[in-house]
Amino acid sequence: MYQNQGLTSSRMARLKYATDMDKSVLMNNFETRGWVPVSPDDDWNFYWANVQSIRNIFSVDCGYRLTDDQVINHFPNHVELTRKDLMVKNIKRYRKDLDKEGSLLAEKDENGRYIHLDFIPQTFMLPADYNLFVEEFRKNPNTTWIMKPCGKARGIGIFLVNKLSQLKKWSRDSKTNNFTPPTSKDTYVISKYIDNPLLIGGKKFDLRLYVLVTSFRPLKCYLFRLGFARFCTVKYNASINELDNMFVHLTNVSIQKQGDDYNAVHGGKWTVQNLRLFLESTRGKEVTDKLFDEIQWEIVHSLKAVSGIISNDRHCFECYGYDIIIDDNLKPWLIEVNASPSLTSTTSSDRIMKYKLINDVINIVIPPGQPPDVRWNRVPAKEHLGNFDVLYDEELAQQDMVSGDPKKAGTMFRGKRDGSRPSPATWK
Amino acid sequence: MGESNLSKSYMQSLIEDLRTSKLYTDLQNAAQAEISKPTIRLSEIKKGVQTGLTNSGWDRKLRNAIFNFLQTHPKVPYPVPPPEHVKEPLQFLRKAQLQWEKRILKSLNSMCTELNIPLARRRPDKEQKEMLQKWTELGIEGPDLSQIRPVYAPKDFLEVILGLQNPNYRTSDTAGFFAMWGIVQVPLKVKSIDELRLQYSDMAINQCQSGIDDFVDIPQELFDMERVKLGRKVIAANHGPIAQEFSKKGCPTSLREHLWRQILCIELDEVDVLYYEQLKVNVLQHDLLVDSLLYKDVKLTATNDDQYFVFEDFLYQVLLPFSRDTHVLKHFSQNSATPPRSYIRGKLGVDEFMVLYPPNGVIPFHGFAMYVAPLCYLYKETITLYYVFREIYIRFFYRLHSISSHPQGIVALSLLFENLLQTHEPELFFHLKSVGCQPLKVAFKWLVRAFSGYLSSDQVLLLWDRVLAYNSLEILPVLAVAIFSFRKTNLMKVQSYNAAEAVLADLTTLQVIPLIQLSLFSK
Numbered sequence: 001m002y003q004n005q006g007l008t009s010s011r012m013a014r015l016k017y018a019t020d021m022d023k024s025v026l027m028n029n030f031e032t033r034g035w036v037p038v039s040p041d042d043d044w045n046f047y048w049a050n051v052q053s054i055r056n057i058f059s060v061d062c063g064y065r066l067t068d069d070q071v072i073n074h075f076p077n078h079v080e081l082t083r084k085d086l087m088v089k090n091i092k093r094y095r096k097d098l099d100k101e102g103s104l105l106a107e108k109d110e111n112g113r114y115i116h117l118d119f120i121p122q123t124f125m126l127p128a129d130y131n132l133f134v135e136e137f138r139k140n141p142n143t144t145w146i147m148k149p150c151g152k153a154r155g156i157g158i159f160l161v162n163k164l165s166q167l168k169k170w171s172r173d174s175k176t177n178n179f180t181p182p183t184s185k186d187t188y189v190i191s192k193y194i195d196n197p198l199l200i201g202g203k204k205f206d207l208r209l210y211v212l213v214t215s216f217r218p219l220k221c222y223l224f225r226l227g228f229a230r231f232c233t234v235k236y237n238a239s240i241n242e243l244d245n246m247f248v249h250l251t252n253v254s255i256q257k258q259g260d261d262y263n264a265v266h267g268g269k270w271t272v273q274n275l276r277l278f279l280e281s282t283r284g285k286e287v288t289d290k291l292f293d294e295i296q297w298e299i300v301h302s303l304k305a306v307s308g309i310i311s312n313d314r315h316c317f318e319c320y321g322y323d324i325i326i327d328d329n330l331k332p333w334l335i336e337v338n339a340s341p342s343l344t345s346t347t348s349s350d351r352i353m354k355y356k357l358i359n360d361v362i363n364i365v366i367p368p369g370q371p372p373d374v375r376w377n378r379v380p381a382k383e384h385l386g387n388f389d390v391l392y393d394e395e396l397a398q399q400d401m402v403s404g405d406p407k408k409a410g411t412m413f414r415g416k417r418d419g420s421r422p423s424p425a426t427w428k
Numbered sequence: 429m430g431e432s433n434l435s436k437s438y439m440q441s442l443i444e445d446l447r448t449s450k451l452y453t454d455l456q457n458a459a460q461a462e463i464s465k466p467t468i469r470l471s472e473i474k475k476g477v478q479t480g481l482t483n484s485g486w487d488r489k490l491r492n493a494i495f496n497f498l499q500t501h502p503k504v505p506y507p508v509p510p511p512e513h514v515k516e517p518l519q520f521l522r523k524a525q526l527q528w529e530k531r532i533l534k535s536l537n538s539m540c541t542e543l544n545i546p547l548a549r550r551r552p553d554k555e556q557k558e559m560l561q562k563w564t565e566l567g568i569e570g571p572d573l574s575q576i577r578p579v580y581a582p583k584d585f586l587e588v589i590l591g592l593q594n595p596n597y598r599t600s601d602t603a604g605f606f607a608m609w610g611i612v613q614v615p616l617k618v619k620s621i622d623e624l625r626l627q628y629s630d631m632a633i634n635q636c637q638s639g640i641d642d643f644v645d646i647p648q649e650l651f652d653m654e655r656v657k658l659g660r661k662v663i664a665a666n667h668g669p670i671a672q673e674f675s676k677k678g679c680p681t682s683l684r685e686h687l688w689r690q691i692l693c694i695e696l697d698e699v700d701v702l703y704y705e706q707l708k709v710n711v712l713q714h715d716l717l718v719d720s721l722l723y724k725d726v727k728l729t730a731t732n733d734d735q736y737f738v739f740e741d742f743l744y745q746v747l748l749p750f751s752r753d754t755h756v757l758k759h760f761s762q763n764s765a766t767p768p769r770s771y772i773r774g775k776l777g778v779d780e781f782m783v784l785y786p787p788n789g790v791i792p793f794h795g796f797a798m799y800v801a802p803l804c805y806l807y808k809e810t811i812t813l814y815y816v817f818r819e820i821y822i823r824f825f826y827r828l829h830s831i832s833s834h835p836q837g838i839v840a841l842s843l844l845f846e847n848l849l850q851t852h853e854p855e856l857f858f859h860l861k862s863v864g865c866q867p868l869k870v871a872f873k874w875l876v877r878a879f880s881g882y883l884s885s886d887q888v889l890l891l892w893d894r895v896l897a898y899n900s901l902e903i904l905p906v907l908a909v910a911i912f913s914f915r916k917t918n919l920m921k922v923q924s925y926n927a928a929e930a931v932l933a934d935l936t937t938l939q940v941i942p943l944i945q946l947s948l949f950s951k
Contacts, residue, residue: 201738266734285682
């Protein structure tokens with residue numbers, strides 16, 4: 001394969017890219033590689049598209065056919081994972097399916113909660129599940145809930161609810177005269193608010209982790225080591241008076257940026273390494289390892305939940321932004337998955353990190369030294385992983401199982417916990 | 429411990445110190461409890477009580493207390509020198525320190541006059557209540573700091589050190605006799621690389637270390653797990669010297685906070701909690717000018733630091749009470765510095781109206797908060813954080829900003845840095861010197877802050893492991909030299925001070941332990 005390196009590298013030099021986004025971390029990467037910019041309508045090899053373009057390219061009417069040397073950064077129906085209501089629906093269905101199969105993964109405790117798969121806060125769709133929600137609300141009337149519009153990102157349209165009266169608008173009654181099914185614009189998900197978040201320095205934070213998927217069937221996914229924690233600028237306060245103060249509750253940088261206390265030098269961002277150092281020093285290694293193992297576990301299962309439903313187009317890869325909140329029992333909760341995590345850099349270390357992210361993504365989807373070819377086996381060389389770690393490779397795991405080398409299968413899932421549950425490898 | 433070679437007077441002061449400690453009464457009570465036990469035989473009462481005390485762990489506590497005393501009190505030579513010689517034996521350095529203090533005070537006073545703010549004022553009750561309410565979030569609405577400026581920065585202090593001259597010693601302009609390329613002019617005896625190799629022999633390349641052999645890509649079974657297992661045993665033994673010996677190869681992250689507390693002999697009880705609460709009340713009652721300096725310092729350093737901003741509020745909860753803590757004054761018996769004095773208005777010079785200002789005698793400078801910041805990763809309880817910081821400060825960090833001839837003082841550390849660099853990287857030193865970049869001008873700030881804020885947080889902790897374990901700050905110049913060696917290729921290309929500074933601006937990617945090994949053991 002390597003004898004005509006000269007030929008391939010000269011062909012490499014002509015690699016053509018298109019992008020919908022004029023982001024410096026993208027452009028710098030493309031330019032460093034000596035790639036040539038072309039319009040999205042031309043013959044590109046690599047297209048970093050926004051989700052609208054994806055919809056057009058893969059729509060039935062368009063009839064666009066991608067060739068073997070074209071790679072694009074979204075799966076056609078990624079919304080199954082990245083729209084809040086669909087993700088919840090798919091995870092619920094996944095758990096039910098496993099339960100039916102009698103899988104040990106779907107084991108439940110005495111309260112009927114899944115032991116291993118209880119990783120999203122209890123959630124209902126509105127208006128569809130309004131009655132179910134009301135039933136649940138009455139069971140625990142003192143809980144706070146968080147309302148999020150399904151199709152929006154960056155904290156837009158989010159508010160907290162602790163009285164049913166705040167939801168009259170979404171009740172079945174007000175919709176009786178309206179027979180048109182609601183579009184994603186006016187559907188909401190309502191989730192139990194994690195009101196006991198882990199606080200550090202008295203402040204709330206969430207985790208933003210980057211996960212690259214190069215194939216759903218078989219599942220091949222990678223976790224980026226340089227994730228970060230995003231801190232609120234204001235001290236956390238669960239009291240009802242502060243329910244309207246979004247600086248207390250939402251960690252989205254786009255929200256926090258508007259606050260008076262926003263610091264432009266670090267942007268309220270703390271590296272996962274620092275978080276780990278703090279937790280390991282103050283709480284011990286075992287619980288910290290367990291937390292990070294659980295985070296990996298949740299990511300893998302959220303992907304498995306949609307792996308059957310995503311149209312596994314071999315031209316596609318996708319880099320997701322996972323949002324995770326850790327509660328004060330050190331349990332991680334998957335909040336949502338973003339299809340287009342922000343590539344805007346708020347600080348200089350942010351820019352470096354995002355530059356590396358894109359660089360490493362490209363190295364994994366188009367192995368350096370080879371022309372783009374969607375028929376390749378999608379097993380990147382170790383030295384091309386950069387800051388990514390293999391989170392799970394279904395194909396390799398199965399091969400190792402078959403070849404009877406369980407130790408090698410353990411490169412992805414090391415050790416077994418409580419019999420049924422493999423624990424993912426620890427990462428730092 | 430073998431034959432004691434401690435002088436009689438030293439033993440006496442040790443015994444006196446123990447007598448006045450809380451441990452003494454505790455021990456007495458415990459002994460009494462032992463005596464009243466029915467199992468004790470009257471004929472063997474002494475032996476019985478002693479075994480009882482040993483079995484109930486009091487013997488360990490006593491040993492730890494003695495260990496603590498030995499660590500913090502230098503052996504006094506005979507005949508006993510006058511107290512000012514204990515502080516600093518060389519007269520010209522004593523004078524220089526005194527003058528430096530005068531300068532600091534003058535600048536502090538002129539800031540007071542200029543801004544028309546008092547050194548101290550009593551807070552009205554209402555303000556006290558408000559402050560108490562937001563005690564855990566003092567960072568949000570601090571005082572107005574726009575006019576406040578740090579009293580001095582490491583750069584100013586370096587100027588003073590460079591100006592030091594021994595009047596009995598001629599650093600002749602004629603080359604030859606004392607041909608040092610460096611800029612520290614004070615001849616002090618500092619260690620050679622061979623002596624350092626011996627001192628740090630536990631860090632040798634053939635010894636497994638926390639900070640190298642516990643990296644992610646090395647299987648845990650090879651080192652990490654065994655190390656943690658051993659560490660747990662060490663902690664269970666609860667004896668300072670053992671913890672210290674163990675830490676020479678670095679502390680596993682999850683055990684560090686405990687090991688450090690054992691090395692520093694910090695065991696908190698209710699008295700310590702009360703004491704901290706009292707300091708807090710003192711903060712609430714009086715507003716001091718140093719508070720603004722501390723606030724300003726946190727805002728200028730930790731608040732803007734992407735590793736430490738999270739802990740901003742903890743820093744106030746440590747630094748403000750620290751400035752009120754008169755326990756800190758004790759360390760001035762060994763420190764060449766003397767706590768600044770102030771007089772009640774209108775009574776200047778009258779001794780009865782003299783107060784020490786601030787109450788702990790320490791005037792913060794730019795970067796002071798960074799002595800606390802890395803500790804925030806270890807202690808989530810403010811009180812523990814407070815006492816650990818206080819102990820580390822009065823054992824080590826005060827030496828980094830006072831002028832003395834002590835081998836761990838900043839002057840000797842600077843000289844050690846220059847000597848090592850000149851001896852082992854003469855080409856590099858000469859190049860930098862000839863393009864107008866004296867290496868110490870870059871490295872000085874690292875030394876003064878013990879690298880806090882320059883390295884990444886985990887690396888600072890690994891470095892401080894060794895400071896505590898070897899009971900010495902000499903590891904700081906060793907690391908500084910190692911960094912210069914490591915970046916040598918790029919430094920050899922620079923043609924100006926700014927370019928050299930740029931090469932050395934970002935140290936956050938460095939792994940300190942391999943670097944130190946490289947410079948100590950590779951040649």
